[in-house]
Amino acid sequence: MRNRNHRNPLAIGFLVLGAFFILFPMYMAIMVSLKNPQELGQSILGWPRRIFWSNFPQAMAATHYTHAFENSLFITAFAVILTILTNSMVAYAIARNMHRRFFKYLYYYFFAAMFVPFPIIMLPLVRQMSHIGLADRVGLIILYVVYGISFNVFVYVGYLRSVPMELEEAALVDGAGRWRIFWGIIFPLMGPMNATVGILAALWAWNDFLLPLVMLGNPNQFTLPLMQYALQGQYSTNYSEAFASYLMALLPMIIVYVVAQKWIINGVTQGSIK
């Protein structure tokens, strides 16, 4: 019988074993990053005899960490803010006019685009973006915001269907325009969905590799993952420094996750179930 006091030892044992598999690569990464090359040659997994913190500032300089971090932050922040502000608006207009042919087809158009894999877009896209001078960070932000519409409209419309029309109708009778109704009533009301969309956009923009890879030519604009890729060659000898840079590339997201873990898990779940 399933009751409160009867714990399941099989499940706990299994989860502990799984936790070991999840943590092991992270443990190894930390151990490698704290050793000097000589000690690393003797033991990879053991606790370091002397901790070499200096790997971190060295890796920071070698990978232009602060610069790449700023690029990632700049792209992610603007992608998230603009995605929430614009995509919610598009979804609102569609959700409230689904009985009109134009808006219904627009909804299906955005939805269908989700099935188009990025590899088919990328070859012509790169030419197009460099042609109009947007093969850079700004262009990347535009693409995240525009490509996000497909999925986000789907998520927002699902939510808006459960929001009753009475509020808006009352405001309309009071003489408020559609814009005021959207920004004043609907947008704040969509708070939980805005969080979901924002979290998914942030994870995408921060961790994405393929889109920055094809779009960014100037190393000054490289994001954290792209910088790791570009500088792989120089690590063939100093693994400790490489791992220090891996950990620093992962650290911002780990910190955000530890702080906002409940929100992130809820956000991702909500986004997928709708």
Place this chain on the structure above:
Amino acid sequence: MFRMRLSWAYIWMTIPALGLFMYFHTWPTLHGLMYSFTNWNGFGPFQWIGFSNYAALFKDPQVIHSYLFTFQFAVVTVILVNVLSLIIALALNSKIVLPKTFKALYFMPYVLSTLVVSYIFNYLFSNVEPSVASALHLTNLAQNILGTNWAWVGIVIVACWQGVAFNTILYLAGLQTIPEEVYEASMIDGASPWTNFWKVTFPLIAPFFTINMVLAAKNYLQVFDQIVALTNGGPGTATQSVAFVIYTNGFGGGELAYQSANAAVFLIILILIALLQVRVLQGREVQL
């Protein structure tokens, strides 16, 4: 439902988005389809060559191999990820200690950069795995598997390590929608845990199974980051995925038109698989 006159505000809310989406998404898609019927390599004049690129694709061993590898990888990974995450979700949903800590830990890999995670595993396969294997006298594994015929297994391991997180959370959300009474009723009827799972639990979380299968298939068929960081397509061309071939040959190999045809075939295959999955899987769902 009463209808109001269409407000101009709605038009202004959608038209710019429609324009931008067409320009940045649909236009390059159509452009790619157009390239696929030419012999253009990115600059200079070109000719229309009909379906020649498509015909050549079906005779190109590199392309055929990339599809076989991608399907093999995707099928194995989708199955493994879904089985593992279903078991983990069942465990997380049972009476355990520290449920929140375990949940947070199991979801953590999802927020990490796939590329960086793959670099970490690359070192693990090349420097840790061989020495552990030889210490355990597993001579077959005493070398970097990424350099052997088993390289694809290494990519599966990394994809699972990271991919299980998302599916687990979705299954867990599904399991939590099942009220306790449903289990109690079937317990009273004398069902074993095994029957209980297949006859009660699984049909009720079937919609989550559908979402997980479709999303996982879509993700793993487009595998790219892991390949770049783990094997770079090697050894030889053994682990080149379709996306990897389109990227490498399309940008670096002067095969713009040819790889556009490859991408068009890829598009059609992905759509067919998604439609097939939705049809087959939704037939199995039940409502409570």
